Amino acid sequence: MDQNAGQDDGVTFINIFEIAREDVETFKVGWQQLAAIMAAAAGFRGAQLHEAVNDEARFQLVNIARWDSEQAWRDASTNPAMREAATRFGSDPSAPRPAQFPGLYRPTVAFTPES
Numbered sequence: 604m605d606q607n608a609g610q611d612d613g614v615t616f617i618n619i620f621e622i623a624r625e626d627v628e629t630f631k632v633g634w635q636q637l638a639a640i641m642a643a644a645a646g647f648r649g650a651q652l653h654e655a656v657n658d659e660a661r662f663q664l665v666n667i668a669r670w671d672s673e674q675a676w677r678d679a680s681t682n683p684a685m686r687e688a689a690t691r692f693g694s695d696p697s698a699p700r701p702a703q704f705p706g707l708y709r710p711t712v713a714f715t716p717e718s
Contacts, residue, residue: 613648613671618705620664626699627654627663633692634666640685641668646675664701673707 622630631652638650650668670676679685692698 612710613646613669614673614676615708615710616666616668616670616676616705617708618666618703619662620666620701620703621661622663622699622701624658624663626701629697630664630699630701633695633698634664637685637688637692638668640682640688641679644675644679644682644685646671647679662704676707 620630631654634652638652641647641650648669648671650666653665653667655663668676670679
């Protein structure tokens with residue numbers, strides 16, 4: 604166990620989506636478009652969109668994105684191209700409107716398999 608895990612590992616943006624199962628595929632298309640813009644941002648390390656393995660899960664999608672720093676994430680989030688794409692996706696009447704629960708995190712305790 605490393606209680607000092609992540610001190611120099613940047614930050615992780617986690618956004619949990621409460622979304623109807625039937626809206627997941629449509630949402631993933633929009634998410635991929637937004638992720639492509641984020642991928643070009645300075646300090647972006649990568650992102651994954653996780654999908655629940657069963658239809659009954661309250662949160663069907665979880666976005667996990669890694670950034671060099673909180674400032675890098677903030678700069679990317681306020682980038683005009685990102686804001687325009689998010690507004691365009693959000694104003695599409697056919698786009699799903701999931702409840703979102705976003706936050707920035709850093710690891711504080713890590714566990715690894717013992718050799």
